[in-house]
Amino acid sequence: MSRTVPLLLQLSAADPRPIGKQIADGVRRLIASGDLPVGAQLPSVRGLAQQLTVNPNTIAKVYGELGAEGWIDSRQGLGQFVAAPRQRLSEAERSRRLAQAIEVFSGEVIGLDYSLEEVLARVGERLVPCLNKRSA
Amino acid sequence: MSRTVPLLLQLSAADPRPIGKQIADGVRRLIASGDLPVGAQLPSVRGLAQQLTVNPNTIAKVYGELGAEGWIDSRQGLGQFVAAPRQRLSEAERSRRLAQAIEVFSGEVIGLDYSLEEVLARVGERLVPCLNKRSA
DNA sequence: TAACTGTACTAGTAAACACAGTACACAAGG
DNA sequence: CCTTGTGTACTGTGTTTACTAGTACAGTTA
DSSP states (O other): OOOOOOOOOOOOTTSSSOHHHHHHHHHHHHHHHTSSOTTOEEOOHHHHHHHHTOOHHHHHHHHHHHHHTTSEEEETTTEEEEOOOOOOSOHHHHHHHHHHHHHHHHHHHTTSOOOHHHHHHHHHHHHTTTSSSTTO | OOOOOOOOOOOOTTSSSOHHHHHHHHHHHHHHHTSSOTTOEEOOHHHHHHHHTSOHHHHHHHHHHHHHTTSEEEETTTEEEEOOOOOOSOHHHHHHHHHHHHHHHHHHHTTSOOOHHHHHHHHHHHHTTTSSSTTO
8 A cells, every 4th residue: 555655856858867867866865855754655666657657667777776775775565665874885986976976077067167166156055955964 | 280299188988978078078178277278289080089099980079069169160171279268158058057967966976975065175176277267 | 192181971880778568576455 | 365566577679879980072281
């Protein structure tokens, strides 16, 4: 049964990220920001697929990835639940991912003619509700 | 003929970006940082392709894109030259690209468990040699 | 003329991505 | 037991993107 609230996710065809990545990032953000508290149940694979009008396989892959990263726990026959905060990635992997994200980001921003201050301010705005919450 | 110095570009198969984007970002960075001054000649399509062991078509596409963005000027039969600073993108387009880059970046960084201060510091380190130079 | 430059095609290959369909295992409730 | 809803694991298929390969042609310079 399980009365799960529809997730507030916005998918955009204009977004360069593939649909699956958009969904994964959205769920990660909802958990990191605390909108989805620990223990909360997520929509079922088929339910979320129907809500977002995407293929159930896409949702299953997303849930699998989020589970591997430690964001959610899967219980066979029951559903997906927000996991208690933990760190599944090694320090080396975390560092590698951060460096890579910065590399890609800088490549996008260079040449847009924004000042460093403005770029950092905008990044901060977007990140502040999602960092230093789970680990607190 | 044209004595053009080999470009100091590092391509990586581990990088998630396609080769062409890595090259374009690298050239943009070299120009933005001033390593390639205005008027400097870039390697020829075939020369750079040989240096990086990629297909000449890939380089031609990159040069075409950089030309459309106003980074370089192409002179038929002569080669590619670093263009004088100018802005080819509309304000709306610049804003859209910045917002999108931030959206993607935040999706990558959330969950890596770095503090906001550290993330901003690392971004600043990477960006400071490349911003506020050309427009100065 | 020769040797270099950029540019424009057409094709083909490979990988990523999403969709479609099917099947099976576990849990809960009648 | 049986039905329903859950996760999970496959095998396909089609589209798109990225890159490579090959060819051809035009402009510049010596």
